[in-house]
Amino acid sequence: xxxxxxxxxxxxxxxxxxxxxxxxxxxxxxxxxxxxxxxxxxxxxxxxxxxxxxxxxxxxxxxxxxxxxxxxxxxxxxxxxxxxxxxxxxxxxxxxxxxxxxxxxxxxxxxxxxxxxxxxxxxxxxxxxxxxxxxxxxxxxxxxxxxxxxxxxxxxxxxxxxxxxxxxxxxxxxxxxxxxxxxxxxxxxxxxxxxxxxxxxxxxxxxxxxxxxxxxxxxxxxxxxxxxxxxxxxxxxxxxxxxxxxxxxxxxxxxxxxxxxxxxxxxxxxxxxxxxxxxxxxxxxxxxxxxxxxxxxxxxxxxxxxxxxxxxxxxxx
Amino acid sequence: xxxxxxxxxxxxxxxxxxxxxxxxxxxxxxxxxxxxxxxxxxxxxxxxxxxxxxxxxxxxxxxxxxxxxxxxxxxxxxxxxxxxxxxxxxxxxxxxxxxxxxxxxxxxxxxxxxxxxxxxxxxxxxxxxxxxxxxxxxxxxxxxxxxxxxxxxxxxxxxxxxxxxxxxxxxxxxxxxxxxxxxxxxxxxxxxxxxxxxxxxxxxxxxxxxxxxxxxxxxxxxxxxxxxxxxxxxxxxxxxxxxxxxxxxxxxxxxxxxxxxxxxxxxxxxxxxxxxxxxxx
Ligand SMILES: [Zn+2]
Numbered sequence: 001x002x003x004x005x006x007x008x009x010x011x012x013x014x015x016x017x018x019x020x021x022x023x024x025x026x027x028x029x030x031x032x033x034x035x036x037x038x039x040x041x042x043x044x045x046x047x048x049x050x051x052x053x054x055x056x057x058x059x060x061x062x063x064x065x066x067x068x069x070x071x072x073x074x075x076x077x078x079x080x081x082x083x084x085x086x087x088x089x090x091x092x093x094x095x096x097x098x099x100x101x102x103x104x105x106x107x108x109x110x111x112x113x114x115x116x117x118x119x120x121x122x123x124x125x126x127x128x129x130x131x132x133x134x135x136x137x138x139x140x141x142x143x144x145x146x147x148x149x150x151x152x153x154x155x156x157x158x159x160x161x162x163x164x165x166x167x168x169x170x171x172x173x174x175x176x177x178x179x180x181x182x183x184x185x186x187x188x189x190x191x192x193x194x195x196x197x198x199x200x201x202x203x204x205x206x207x208x209x210x211x212x213x214x215x216x217x218x219x220x221x222x223x224x225x226x227x228x229x230x231x232x233x234x235x236x237x238x239x240x241x242x243x244x245x246x247x248x249x250x251x252x253x254x255x256x257x258x259x260x261x262x263x264x265x266x267x268x269x270x271x272x273x274x275x276x277x278x279x280x281x282x283x284x285x286x287x288x289x290x291x292x293x294x295x296x297x298x299x300x301x302x303x304x305x306x307x308x309x310x311x312x313x314x315x316x317x
Numbered sequence: 318x319x320x321x322x323x324x325x326x327x328x329x330x331x332x333x334x335x336x337x338x339x340x341x342x343x344x345x346x347x348x349x350x351x352x353x354x355x356x357x358x359x360x361x362x363x364x365x366x367x368x369x370x371x372x373x374x375x376x377x378x379x380x381x382x383x384x385x386x387x388x389x390x391x392x393x394x395x396x397x398x399x400x401x402x403x404x405x406x407x408x409x410x411x412x413x414x415x416x417x418x419x420x421x422x423x424x425x426x427x428x429x430x431x432x433x434x435x436x437x438x439x440x441x442x443x444x445x446x447x448x449x450x451x452x453x454x455x456x457x458x459x460x461x462x463x464x465x466x467x468x469x470x471x472x473x474x475x476x477x478x479x480x481x482x483x484x485x486x487x488x489x490x491x492x493x494x495x496x497x498x499x500x501x502x503x504x505x506x507x508x509x510x511x512x513x514x515x516x517x518x519x520x521x522x523x524x525x526x527x528x529x530x531x532x533x534x535x536x537x538x539x540x541x542x543x544x545x546x547x548x549x550x551x552x553x554x555x556x557x558x559x560x561x562x563x564x565x566x567x568x569x570x571x572x573x574x575x576x577x578x579x580x581x582x583x584x585x586x587x588x589x590x591x592x593x594x595x596x597x598x
Binding site for chain 2: 163167176210235244260314
């Protein structure tokens, strides 16, 4: 049974009607072809209508859709299962909210890193809702340094509601861990491609988000704070999340317009969650294209370009 | 007391004008309630004589404290915030900026300057908490970036005095990316083999902690300063119980290995100058 967000309900209704018509066609051996065709046309135009007029808050909802594919699903699909997960930060523990390891894309080795969310209640807890501890960031850095040593490109998948704000996380230097990653990623000598596949919340996202190409999937968000927290701080109430989502300019379009990300990857017409296979294929194509292009640039020049890109961010007078 | 001379003169003239308000003449320590004259308080570096509580001070005081003869040249004094997002919460961002500028007499939450510390060229970027909580936005990012350029040009050591609630929400994604921007510039400073001293003061939290404040060649702090990624209120909500005493204070952060040393304001110039000497000689 699929899960539908409030604004997806008309789609749900039409899909149910189509299913019913198909059943009737089968049972009564009536010719429902025309009826089904009509409903399918209607579904297509309704889907287009809904998905071409999404509000920023609806995009935030989509980015968190429980059926949206998560990092490991992308890695599995892109590498066709030729992936080996590597664990641990070599200091404290293995953070389940951050995953990574070697994988191959059509025969070429790539280092993958990303936050991982869980698919069900139990797994969500196991993955700590995609909120990494300092060990997660340090594992990510260890793996990225490994990639640098062996001259392999890096792909990071960003999907986090934020770095974990726990007591032990503070004790073990959550701030330092994120800071170190941002600093080191500026100067890692292999191509880095960062893709926001869901939520891109603040420093927790940026901690694996410094790359030559930073790309957002169409229905994701990336900002300094979640709309809910922004609402609670600036409006002193949880009720202004829609307004906050608008004010923060956190959608892929806005972030691209502001030159804070390099590109947007189109999602299937009804969102990544309704057609993951199509999404994976598109992401794989883009990753391959960027690796090819970036690999042609001299490493020192690539790092300089990367740094200059971030140095130019900001608006002042 | 040369260091706070200018500040003293400023306060004396302003108190002369409002003789009717005796509060201006006295300072009451919020921690131990000890009352001293404002003049004594200032000449004691805004530190309580009895309990050593360090009152929060701003960029001007730190510049006067660190730079020889309180002499320095401020850079990019006029840099101001834009409003590319046309941000509006309960107030328009542009109005918030204008009001804060008027109230504080500052242009943004950081000032950058160069001068000498015991004869050695030195560049400092110091935050002002009174300006929207010392928040990190485009102006702060750019001013730090240019101060780093200045340090490279002068072949001088560089220090950031952090005092910030974190990234500025009203600049959203732009604020977030300032964390990356400053980190990129710090890579360049490092390339030039020039030392970066990160000086953390009360409070240093959020995006500032999760970027340049934790990236010093040495990280140092004032006593009892709040130093955190997630603030105590958020951590308490997360774990659902009270926090241990001293949690996220300088001494705690030192104990967990993230600071090189803690220094009382009385010894601040002496110790920083000593560090600078070790780096540069
Ligand atoms: Zn006191």
